Amino acid sequence: MELRKNYFADVRKDDLHEIGQPRPRSDSPGHVTGKTAFFADRNFPGMLHLKMVRSPHHHARIRSIDTSEAEKHPGVVKVLTAKDVPHNVYTILILIQIGPEDETVLADGKVRWKGEAVVAVLAETERAAQEAAAKVKVDYEVLPAVFDMEEALKPGAPLVNEYHGQNYYLYDSGACRKVRFGDVEAGFAGADHILEQSYQSSPIEHAPTETTGCVVMPEGNDRFTCYTNTQAMFFTLDNTSIILQMPGSKLHFVGGTVGGGFGGKVDVIVEPIAILGAKLTGRPVSFIYSREEEMQISSPRAAEKVVIKDGVMKDGRIIARKVTGYTDAGAYSRHSPYGAQKGAGHYPGPYTIPNVWIDTYCVYTNRTPSSAMRGFGVTIGDFALEVQMDKLARLIGMDPLEFRFINAYRDGDMKAHRQPTEGAALIECMQEASRAANWPVAEKYMAMSSYKNGA
Amino acid sequence: MALALQTFPTVKDANAALKAAGTRYLGGGTLVVRAANEGDVSVSGLVRSTEPVLSAIAVSGGMARIGASVTMAAIARHPELGALAKAVRAVGGPAIRNMATIGGNLFAPAPYGDFAVALLALDATVSTDNGELPIETFLAGRNDSRAIVTSVSFTLPKAGTFRFLKVSRVKPKGVSVLSIAAVLEQAADGTISSARIALGCMADRPMRARAAEKALLGKTLDRDGIAPALAAATEGTAPITDPIASAWYRAEVLPVHLGRLLLT
C-alpha cells in the first residue's frame, strides 16, 4: 500500500504522534497464541445445547405441532414453541421507530420461508437435541410462495407477510422512498441518447469463519449474562428486553472479539431464545449456528434489482437519470427497509446530474430474510451504476474513465437529495488510477480538482 | 442414541458388527463424522478395524495393492506411486489428504471422489471379505455395499500413459467442476492402441467415457485425431448440478477440458 501524501496536503496536518502511525495491533498477540477469547470459548458445567426445528416449506400454514415425543427423548430438558415467547412478534428496527413488528421468534400458525424457526429443543448434548428435534412433528398446509420481487408486487400475488398487508414496505412516502430533483422527463426529451438497462444480484452470505451464536449463563440473581458475537451490544440487549418482556437491568451482554461480522451479526436472532431457555431451565444455554445454518439460514445480503434509465449528451454529460431499485427483504423486514432507503440516498452515484428520479422499494418474498452486509444498500447499486457508466461511455464513443471525469461531483455541487457536496475526492482517485493503471486521459482531466474553485 | 465407536482388530469382526442397524464404517472420518456433526441421527454406531492389512501398500510385479485405510497423503508419499501424484493431490487440502482414505474415496458422492475417478481409469479391482469386484461394478452397487473394502489393486500404468485433470473454480483446493482420468497407450506410430477414460461429476459417481474411448482408438493425439472423441465425450453422461456448476455447464465444458487433457 502506498499513501499518496501529495493530494490534499494543504488541508491535512501530518505531524501527529499516534495518529497515522502503523502501531501494532493490541489484539494480535492473543490471536497468534490462541489466547483470544471468542464467545464460544466459554464452557459452563451443565450447559444445555439448543437446536432449532426449521420449516421445510417456503410458505405454509401450521396446522399443529406435536412435541410430545421430543420431550420424552433422553437428555431433553425443554422444548420451546411460540407460546413460550412472551413477546413473540418483533422487528429489530422498532428501536428507531421503523415498524411494524412483523417477525416471529418461533413460528406461530404460519411459516413464511424455508428454514424459519418453529420449535427450539434444549438438551444435555448436541446429539440429544438433534435426535429430539427429528422427533418434533409439525403438520403443514403448504401455501403458494412467491420468490420474484416483480411477481410479488403484482395484484393477486400470495401475501407474504400479513403484518404488512402488502408485499412491500410502506414508507411515509408510499410504496417506495422517492427522490425527485429537476425534471427527469424533460431531461430525457433533451438527451442525445437514452439507455435503459436492468441489473440483478443474488443473495450473498457473509461467511464469517465464526458462526453466529451465544452462550448464556444465569447468574442466580435473576440476571442473565449473554456472551455473544453480536455486532451491536445494546441493540441486542434492548430487543431482547422487548421480546422477553424483561427489564434491561436483568440482562448483561458481553462481547469481545468477533470472528468476522461483515453485517451478518446485527440481527437479533440467537440471543432472545437462548436467554429464554436459560430462564426457563435455570441452566446455561449454548445456541451456536451450524455452518449450514450460517450459510442458508442467517440473513444474506439482499438480492437486488436495479433499473437505470439515463439521458446522455454526445459531449458526455448525463442530463437525466431515473433509478428504480428493488431490495428483496425476503419474508421479514429485519434491516431491509433501512437498506432500501439507504439506496435512495446513494443514487445517482458520485455524479452531478441535473435531473434525477429515484424510487427504491423494499419488497417481501418467501425467500430467506435478508439483512445488512458490508456496503449495505450501496454495493449492488454501485455495480449497476458503474456498469451503466461503462455502457454509456461506449454508447457515445467516449473513453469510460474520461466520461466519469465529465460527470464527477465536486465540492458545492447539489446532490439529488439536496445536500451540497462536501469533501469530494472522486476526481483525485480517478487521476491516481489513471497513473497507476497506465490508463491515460486528456490533460484537462488530470488538471481537474474536487475543490469548489478547482479547475 | 448417542454416537458410539467400536474398534475391532480384524475386518471379520468389524464386518459382523456392521450388520447392526444404524452402523457405518469409519474410515478417515471426512464423510461419516461430518454427517454426524451435521445432525444426521440415522447413524448411531461407528465401526472400524485396525487390521494391519488395511494400512498396507504393496507394489510388486507392476501391480499395486493399497489397503483401504491408506490415506491420500500416504499414496502421495509412496515412491512407486508417483504417477498418481496429481490425482491424489486433487483430493482436499493437506489436512484432508492426511485423513481421507482410498476406501472412503470410493464412497464419496460427486463432486467428491476425484481419486476414485483415477482408479476407474486404472481399471482397479476392489477387494472385500466377500471377494473381488471390478471397480466399475463396485461403484454401480456401492449404495448397497455393506462389506468393508479391504484394498484396491491395479496394474501400474506404463510411464507417460496416465493423465489426470481436475477442473475447479477455487484454487488450489476447490471441489470439482469435473475431473478426468485417462490411461492412453500408443502404438509405435503414435496412434492410440488402448484408451480408458473416466469422468468425475458427469454422473452421481465416477463413470467411463466409453464412446470417447472407442473414438480414440487408432487415432493420433492431435486436434483432428481427437475430434471424434470430443464429439462423443458426453455420451451417456448425466452430470450433476450442485453449487459449483450446473449439469448444462459441465456437459458444455467436458469436451473442452478433455481436449486439453488429450493434447497436453
Place this chain on the structure above:
Amino acid sequence: MAKVPVQFTLNGSEEAEFIDSGTTLLNALRDKIGDTSPKGGCHQGTCGACSVIIDGELRLSCLTLAETCSGAAITTLSGLSESGVLHPLQRAFLDTFATQCGFCTPGMIIAAKVLLDHTPNPSRDEVVEALSGNICRCTGYEPIIQAVLTAARANSQNAA
C-alpha cells in the same frame, strides 16, 4: 451413555480423560481439556480453523474422534510458544499484520507450521498449497502468505 478413556500427549503434557464415545477431538480438547485454541468454524472439515498436528501430521480435529487418538502426540497453537517466546510463525503473523478477526489464525499457523517443519524454505506455491484447506474471510490471504514466507526467511537466517 458409554464413557471411554482417552490418553494422549497434548503439547508435551500427558492428558487422560473419560469422554463420551463418538466425541470429536475438537470437542474433547475444547470442552474437556480446556484448550480452546482450535476453533470450530464448520465441524464439516471445510474451514481448517480446528487444525491440529497429530504425530507430525496436519489433521482436522473436528472430523477426528478423540478415542482414535490414544497414545498420540498432539500439538495445538497453545503449544507453539515455549516459555513465552513466540514461534517464528507467531512473530511473523504479528509483524506482517496477518491477523484481523483472529478466528482462522490458529488453523493457519498450525497448517503453516507443518509446512515449515517439512519444507523450511517453501516457494510461494508451496505456501498456497499448505494453506489451501484453511478459510479466511477477512484478509484476502495475501498477508497470511507473506507471514509464512517471512517466518521461513527468519528461520533460514537464524539457521545460517
Place this chain on the structure above:
Amino acid sequence: MAIRRGRGVAAINYPTGMNLGGDPTQALVHSTPTGNFMVTLSSVDLGQGMKQIMAQICAETIGVPTDRVVVDTADTDTGPHCMGTFASRGTHRAGNAVIQAAKEARQVMLEVAAEELEVNASDLETDGQGNILVKGAPQKSISIFDVALSAHFKRGRSISGRGMFLIPRSYPEKETGAMKPSTCYAHACTVAEVEVDDETGEVTVLTVKNVFEIGRALNPKMVEQQLVGGSWMGISHALYETTEPYYPNRDNGGTDFNQYLMPGPGDLAETEIIVLERPSADGPYGAKGPGEMCANPQIPAVANAVFDAVGVRIDTLPITPERILRALKAQAAS
C-alpha cells in the same frame, strides 16, 4: 481456445456512518493513578481493529503513547451505549466520542499539572511521550505519571471525561426525498484487468489497481488490512458468491466452504492499493469509514473488464463461467 484480455474501471463513493444519522455512541475515559488511560465503550471489535484505533485516538488526544491506553469494550454492564459496529460507523462515531471524552480528561490533567508547575493550564502542552511541558519553556515539565499520582492522592481530582457523538437524525422529505444521508463520504476508483477463457467462461483477475480516498489513515497498516481484504471480497462478490446459484430455483445453495465459492489463496489477483487522504470535516482526526466501500468498486470494474475481454455483458451477479459461456454462445448464434 482463446484466452482474451480486458480491463475495466469503476469509480464510487460511500457514506460514513448510519444512514440519516440518529446513531449515538458514547465513551468514557479515565486515568489510573499512574497515568495510564482507560477507554470504556460498548462498541464491538469485529476484527477490523476498533480497540486498537480507539487506543490510538485516545493516546493522540491525551498526549501519551498508545501503549499507555487500555480499551475496555463490548460489555453492557460497564460500557456506555453504542449503536453498534456497522455502516462504517465504528471509527467515525466512537472515535469522535473518544476524542470528546479524552479532551475532557486532558483538561483536568492539564489543570492538575498547572497547579503542580504553578502556571496556567492554557500555557501547557503535551509532548506525546507522556510529559507535560510549558509552552516555550520545555525544560519546565512534569510527567503524566506524576500528574496522575498528584490528582489521585494529593489533589483529589478525577482525570476523566465523558464523550458522546450523535449526528441528529434526518427525516427524508416525502415527495422530494430531500435529506441528509451522511456527513462524509469515502471514495475509490478501481481498474481491473482480467483474462477470460472463451471456451469455458472462466475468468482470471490478473490485476486490480485500487485507489481509495478514506479521510485519514489513522493506522496505515490496519487500513491496508481492510483494503486488501475488501478488494479480495469485491472480486469474490463479482465472480463467485451466491446462496442461490440457480435462482429462481432455490435449490443447490452452498452449505459449506467447499460449495459456497470464494477465491482461494491460489486465485489472488495482483493487488495494488493507493491511499489518498482528504480529512473529513467531522471525522476523528479526519477519518472516514473505509471498511465497507473498499469491497465495492472491484465488482463493476471486473464486470466491465469481462465485457472488454469478450464483448458480452453479464448484468446479473455473480458473473459465473456459466453465465459468460451462455452469453458467448448466444452472441455466436446471433
